[in-house]
Amino acid sequence: MFATAHRTPLPHLKKALLALCAAVGLLIGALVGGTGTAQAAGSLPCDIYGSAGTACVAAHSTTRALYASYNGPLYQVKRASDGGTANVGLLSAGGYANAAAQNSFCAGTTCVISVIYDQSPRHNDLFIEPAGTAGPANSGAPADALPVTAGGHQVYGVSFSGHMGYRHTAAAGVAVNGQAEGMYMVTSGTHVNNRCCFDYGNAEVKIADTGNGHMDAINFGTECWFAPCNGSGPWVQADLENGLFQSNLGHSTNSSDTGNSAPFVTALLKNNGQNYFATKDGNAQSGGLNTRYSGPEPSTSSGYSPMHQEGSIVLGTGGDNSNGSVGSFFEGVMTSGLPTDAADNAVQSNIVSVGYGGRSPVAAGTLSPGSTLSLRATTACCTTRYIRHQNNNAVTSPISSASSALDKGDSSWIVRPGLAKSSCVSFESRNYPGDFLRHSNYQLFRQPMDGSALFRADATFCPQSGKNGQGTSFASYNFPDRFIRHYNNTVYLAADGGPNAFDNSTSWADDVSWAVSAPWTP
Ligand code: AHR
Ligand code: AHR
Numbered sequence: 001m002f003a004t005a006h007r008t009p010l011p012h013l014k015k016a017l018l019a020l021c022a023a024v025g026l027l028i029g030a031l032v033g034g035t036g037t038a039q040a041a042g043s044l045p046c047d048i049y050g051s052a053g054t055a056c057v058a059a060h061s062t063t064r065a066l067y068a069s070y071n072g073p074l075y076q077v078k079r080a081s082d083g084g085t086a087n088v089g090l091l092s093a094g095g096y097a098n099a100a101a102q103n104s105f106c107a108g109t110t111c112v113i114s115v116i117y118d119q120s121p122r123h124n125d126l127f128i129e130p131a132g133t134a135g136p137a138n139s140g141a142p143a144d145a146l147p148v149t150a151g152g153h154q155v156y157g158v159s160f161s162g163h164m165g166y167r168h169t170a171a172a173g174v175a176v177n178g179q180a181e182g183m184y185m186v187t188s189g190t191h192v193n194n195r196c197c198f199d200y201g202n203a204e205v206k207i208a209d210t211g212n213g214h215m216d217a218i219n220f221g222t223e224c225w226f227a228p229c230n231g232s233g234p235w236v237q238a239d240l241e242n243g244l245f246q247s248n249l250g251h252s253t254n255s256s257d258t259g260n261s262a263p264f265v266t267a268l269l270k271n272n273g274q275n276y277f278a279t280k281d282g283n284a285q286s287g288g289l290n291t292r293y294s295g296p297e298p299s300t301s302s303g304y305s306p307m308h309q310e311g312s313i314v315l316g317t318g319g320d321n322s323n324g325s326v327g328s329f330f331e332g333v334m335t336s337g338l339p340t341d342a343a344d345n346a347v348q349s350n351i352v353s354v355g356y357g358g359r360s361p362v363a364a365g366t367l368s369p370g371s372t373l374s375l376r377a378t379t380a381c382c383t384t385r386y387i388r389h390q391n392n393n394a395v396t397s398p399i400s401s402a403s404s405a406l407d408k409g410d411s412s413w414i415v416r417p418g419l420a421k422s423s424c425v426s427f428e429s430r431n432y433p434g435d436f437l438r439h440s441n442y443q444l445f446r447q448p449m450d451g452s453a454l455f456r457a458d459a460t461f462c463p464q465s466g467k468n469g470q471g472t473s474f475a476s477y478n479f480p481d482r483f484i485r486h487y488n489n490t491v492y493l494a495a496d497g498g499p500n501a502f503d504n505s506t507s508w509a510d511d512v513s514w515a516v517s518a519p520w521t522p
């Protein structure tokens with residue numbers, strides 16, 4: 001065995017050289033702003049808006065710092081096993097989220113995101129939103145539902161199903177009563193719906209609709225509030241209360257705005273509070289911003305000119321907590337004052353430099369989270385039948401390449417980490433994002449995820465080898481001796497022998513065995 005010192009006659013010289021190399025390395029790192037290291041001061045979104053004279057009054061992200069000097073917590077997770085909480089911070093000042101801290105804290109159980117901290121000096125942290133006049137209390141978003149990469153690091157975005165939202169009431173420094181403000185969020189065009197209202201921005205102090213102009217929030221989704229809208233969306237719209245505006249007339253006046261369905265979208269709204277607002281969107285992975293509307297405040301009814309903002313912050317629901325919407329959130333800020341277009345463009349360049357990306361692509365037709373699949377029956381009677389939803393019930397139907405697009409969509413499911421146990425799986429509807437396959441009274445249905453512990457358990461299935469020697473059988477998480485079974489072409493949670501007709505032992509092993517197949521709708 002060799003001792004290092006024997007081969008290094010002048011250890012003190014080696015140390016000095018190492019220190020010199022480290023210093024040069026740090027200097028080079030600081031100059032080029034390398035991945036995962038602090039970038040040059042002034043380069044992150046709130047530095048850009050701040051030096052343009054429109055300081056951030058809110059800066060929320062689960063993926064990265066939004067100030068080059070920020071080195072505090074990004075968000076808090078709460079775990080199901082013991083109700084314990086932990087903060088997730090950064091790998092380095094001005095850098096990216098330390099997702100490994102979440103992974104170890106949540107290992108063997110599930111976590112929700114319980115707080116999204118405000119990085120601005122205003123401390124406008126977002127908490128799980130309580131009940132409002134239009135919807136019951138929300139749940140926190142599952143903490144591991146949206147793994148992505150940013151700056152070359154694996155981090156988590158926030159994935160909203162229905163009945164999920166965050167709020168900060170009476171936020172400090174946020175525009176009120178006709179003051180000017182700007183805001184953006186990085187969201188996704190691939191997980192959207194047409195329900196009210198996936199919003200980020202200024203909302204009411206009470207969780208209620210207090211009238212026109214009492215909100216000023218970015219809305220992103222496929223809900224066309226004022227027809228006509230162009231194309232199928234999702235669009236960036238201004239939720240100014242009692243309407244999602246694409247122009248001063250409400251409806252779209254821009255025939256080129258058919259929406260933006262990119263996987264990562266920058267959505268931007270600014271409003272001088274008096275007589276002008278603008279919306280923009282861009283691909284958050286490349287290129288610049290498109291201005292979708294820039295002009296007067298709505299004139300369709302009174303209350304919008306001047307505006308009457310109340311200065312609270314909402315994320316994921318409407319102002320009155322209408323909470324049927326789904327969506328994704330990676331980062332967002334709000335400013336005091338109307339940002340310049342130059343600052344917006346610099347912020348978009350910074351967002352693009354993050355290099356947001358997906359996980360490595362997951363193969364379709366597998367049980368890996370993120371994969372889309374179809375589940376085919378293996379019982380001799382029924383090998384052309386697949387699990388699909390129809391009138392909200394789970395049934396089996398024969399599906400073939402000649403089937404309609406609707407039937408193919410209804411029989412395609414996206415595999416998610418099990419909502420109650422991440423090593424098992426849940427099945428999200430391909431054509432109803434946010435809806436999952438769940439059992440209730442031992443029958444299976446497609447229903448919107450309501451965030452409750454019961455729903456999570458009822459929608460979690462643990463795969464094992466097929467009971468008839470083919471494919472896969474899916475044990476219920478909360479009734480482990482019951483499996484997903486078809487019986488008279490309806491889908492149940494069935495035991496092998498039991499009180500219900502669908503527990504009948506005859507052909508049970510075949511009926512609970514499913515061929516995990518390529519999705520009819522990829
Ligand atoms: O403006 C659209 C929605 O209308 C708001 O978000 C909500 O408060 C109301 O239901
Ligand atoms: O499906 C069995 C049980 O029935 C579910 O756990 C519950 O949702 C319902 O009461």
